[in-house]
Amino acid sequence: MNETKTAFKRMKDLPSTHLLGTGTPMCAGCGGLQAIHEIYDILGEKTVFVNAAGCMTLLSVYPFTPFRGSWLYTSMGSAPAGAQGVRDALDILIQKKRIDSRENLNVVVLTGDGAANGIGMSATSGAIERDLDFIYICYDNEGYGNTGQQYSSATPHAARTATSKGPRGFPGYKKDLFSIWASHKPTYVATVVGAEPVDLARKVEKSKKMKGPRMLIALSPCPTGWDFNPMEAVEIGKLAVRTGVWPLKEYADGKVVHTKIPGRRPPVEEYLKLQGRYAHLFRPDRNETLLREIQARVDAYWDGVE
Amino acid sequence: MKTASRILGTALFLEGFEVQDAPRYGAERRGAPIFAYVRASREPINERGIIRQPHLIIVADETLVPVPAAGVLSGITKITTLLVHSFESPETWQERLNTPARILVLPAADTVEEREDIPFVGTACAGAAARLVGEISREFLIEAIHHELAHLSPDIVQKNTEKAMEAYDLMASHEGYIKEDGDFSGGAYEKPDWVDLPFEEARRSAPAIHAAATSVEVKTGLWRTMRPVIDFEHCNRCWWVCSTFCPDSAIELGEDGFPEIDYDHCKGCMICVAQCPAHAIEAVAEHKPKAHAAEGVES
Numbered sequence: 001m002n003e004t005k006t007a008f009k010r011m012k013d014l015p016s017t018h019l020l021g022t023g024t025p026m027c028a029g030c031g032g033l034q035a036i037h038e039i040y041d042i043l044g045e046k047t048v049f050v051n052a053a054g055c056m057t058l059l060s061v062y063p064f065t066p067f068r069g070s071w072l073y074t075s076m077g078s079a080p081a082g083a084q085g086v087r088d089a090l091d092i093l094i095q096k097k098r099i100d101s102r103e104n105l106n107v108v109v110l111t112g113d114g115a116a117n118g119i120g121m122s123a124t125s126g127a128i129e130r131d132l133d134f135i136y137i138c139y140d141n142e143g144y145g146n147t148g149q150q151y152s153s154a155t156p157h158a159a160r161t162a163t164s165k166g167p168r169g170f171p172g173y174k175k176d177l178f179s180i181w182a183s184h185k186p187t188y189v190a191t192v193v194g195a196e197p198v199d200l201a202r203k204v205e206k207s208k209k210m211k212g213p214r215m216l217i218a219l220s221p222c223p224t225g226w227d228f229n230p231m232e233a234v235e236i237g238k239l240a241v242r243t244g245v246w247p248l249k250e251y252a253d254g255k256v257v258h259t260k261i262p263g264r265r266p267p268v269e270e271y272l273k274l275q276g277r278y279a280h281l282f283r284p285d286r287n288e289t290l291l292r293e294i295q296a297r298v299d300a301y302w303d304g305v306e
Numbered sequence: 307m308k309t310a311s312r313i314l315g316t317a318l319f320l321e322g323f324e325v326q327d328a329p330r331y332g333a334e335r336r337g338a339p340i341f342a343y344v345r346a347s348r349e350p351i352n353e354r355g356i357i358r359q360p361h362l363i364i365v366a367d368e369t370l371v372p373v374p375a376a377g378v379l380s381g382i383t384k385i386t387t388l389l390v391h392s393f394e395s396p397e398t399w400q401e402r403l404n405t406p407a408r409i410l411v412l413p414a415a416d417t418v419e420e421r422e423d424i425p426f427v428g429t430a431c432a433g434a435a436a437r438l439v440g441e442i443s444r445e446f447l448i449e450a451i452h453h454e455l456a457h458l459s460p461d462i463v464q465k466n467t468e469k470a471m472e473a474y475d476l477m478a479s480h481e482g483y484i485k486e487d488g489d490f491s492g493g494a495y496e497k498p499d500w501v502d503l504p505f506e507e508a509r510r511s512a513p514a515i516h517a518a519a520t521s522v523e524v525k526t527g528l529w530r531t532m533r534p535v536i537d538f539e540h541c542n543r544c545w546w547v548c549s550t551f552c553p554d555s556a557i558e559l560g561e562d563g564f565p566e567i568d569y570d571h572c573k574g575c576m577i578c579v580a581q582c583p584a585h586a587i588e589a590v591a592e593h594k595p596k597a598h599a600a601e602g603v604e605s
């Protein structure tokens with residue numbers, strides 16, 4: 001990443017007070033909330049959120065909100081369409097001089113992985129095609145968290161969910177949302193995780209200065225849905241990066257750059273074994289076939305990275 | 307508590323009762339208060355909805371008692387038995403609450419320093435309730451536990467069964483406190499005293515919040531069972547670690563460069579305890595005086 005112009009060189013440079021209000025209804029140890037609080041600090045309060053049904057919908061329930069600006073709730077499939085309306089309204093108001101251009105807002109879509117990879121995909125594709133000027137934040141807890149962690153198209157292979165409880169867990173494979181976005185040739189796409197806050201801060205800082213469709217996909221360790229001790233949320237996020245499960249990367253100007261290439265990757269099972277959703281891979285017997293398959297897929301990914 | 311209600315419900319069902327059991331959640335996520343209801347009768351049950359005048363109220367988390375929003379004492383009358391899972395004595399609770407209800411305590415183990423025993427509180431409550439009802443045999447209670455926890459590993463089921471039976475035995479002298487009484491016919495229904503809101507035009511009735519970060523009014527600190535306490539002797543003042551990782555924005559840079567924890571809102575996830583490079587943050591059980599000392603409050 002271009003290191004020269006960032007205000008965030010190390011953790012010490014991160015904000016010491018926070019914009020996101022306390023008192024939200026999210027679970028203790030929610031990795032999604034962690035990412036949003038880190039992102040919001042850098043996006044700043046001149047942000048309007050357009051949300052689709054999911055856990056984070058509960059952030060703003062009348063009369064309580066942790067935000068310092070507006071929030072629009074849409075149906076699960078249509079947040080990018082809602083963002084189009086808000087963007088257009090702001091543009092028209094500014095053009096007609098009914099509001100000052102200094103009152104302009106960042107229009108930000110906030111949805112889970114279920115909406116982003118599934119039902120919201122066609123609205124998203126349309127918005128990118130229309131070159132909508134917005135940032136999409138997808139907090140990826142790899143399932144339908146709000147309704148009890150049923151599988152979504154972002155659920156990883158072999159994970160147990162409420163709808164895949166068999167001995168081999170979820171039979172499908174995680175959809176590659178990053179590449180789907182990148183194939184639309186938008187302005188910017190990045191993966192982040194709250195456990196790597198400097199990398200996250202730089203990406204938010206960078207994308208904030210751009211125009212057009214921008215996406216931040218935040219891996220969101222979810223103690224409730226992934227079944228782990230809330231205390232471990234950051235450790236799990238760090239392990240996702242170190243083991244190579246969650247590549248930190250960005251797309252801009254037609255190129256994909258990895259922003260943090262793990263040196264010697266510990267075995268993926270270091271990451272898996274902390275999570276109850278993978279317990280069936282270890283108990284009562286180790287499922288070597290599945291463990292090897294998961295490892296092989298991660299290795300194959302990194303073999304393809306120069 | 308949802309599982310506890312299901313265990314009690316299933317046990318009553320096995321004993322030949324008609325049963326309803328149902329959980330009630332708010333919109334909040336894990337950690338927020340949850341209620342579960344069980345209604346049982348030898349006759350068909352026509353009543354529906356929440357139980358407005360319970361014979362038995364079980365409070366698994368005593369910190370919820372003083373929280374008005376949790377409303378654990380609502381509907382309490384002289385026919386009610388209140389069973390609190392608590393470190394305090396029934397006399398202390400009687401004095402605190404001054405209620406016509408009969409108060410019993412299911413003693414909380416003082417050795418619960420870790421969270422490990424907390425998951426068994428629910429089954430212990432179910433075991434205690436089964437004995438208070440007095441109509442549930444040991445065998446059917448165990449069968450109900452095995453039925454409801456079938457998805458868990460045998461050793462976890464075993465541990466749950468032990469905890470439930472311990473509580474069942476503890477309540478022996480109060481066996482049969484909870485009695486079935488007269489049927490609730492439609493005629494006896496009292497309309498709850500709610501406030502009827504007039505239908506207003508959308509412009510007036512549509513919710514709009516014209517203030518920033520109003521969520522601070524919600525004291526999520528009440529969710530905590532364990533409290534992170536910073537040992538300032540060992541704190542390196544690298545506030546950027548705990549303050550950034552705290553998902554709830556509940557740690558900020560305070561005076562003299564030390565991090566400051568907002569106990570009104572800290573939900574007790576303990577990420578800070580796990581991530582502090584100097585190991586200067588300790589997890590202390592909420593009821594311990596040490597936890598209160600951190601806030602400068604007399605325990």
Ligand SMILES: Cc1ncc(C[n+]2csc(CCOP(=O)(O)OP(=O)(O)O)c2C)c(N)n1
Pocket residue numbers: 053054055056075076077111112113114115116119141143144145146147152
């Ligand atoms: C069209 C539609 N279908 C189903 C639902 C019910 N629903 C509410 S939240 C949710 C899960 C969304 O999953 P995701 O987008 O990953 O967000 P998360 O809950 O994980 O935060 C579902 C299915 C809905 N609100 N709208």
Ligand code: SF4
Pocket residue numbers: 025026027029030031032033055141145146220221222223224225335336
């Ligand atoms: S279910 Fe998971 S994503 Fe949803 S609020 Fe809880 S921890 Fe966060």
Ligand SMILES: [Mg+2]
Pocket residue numbers: 054112113114139140141142143144145146152
């Ligand atoms: Mg999700």
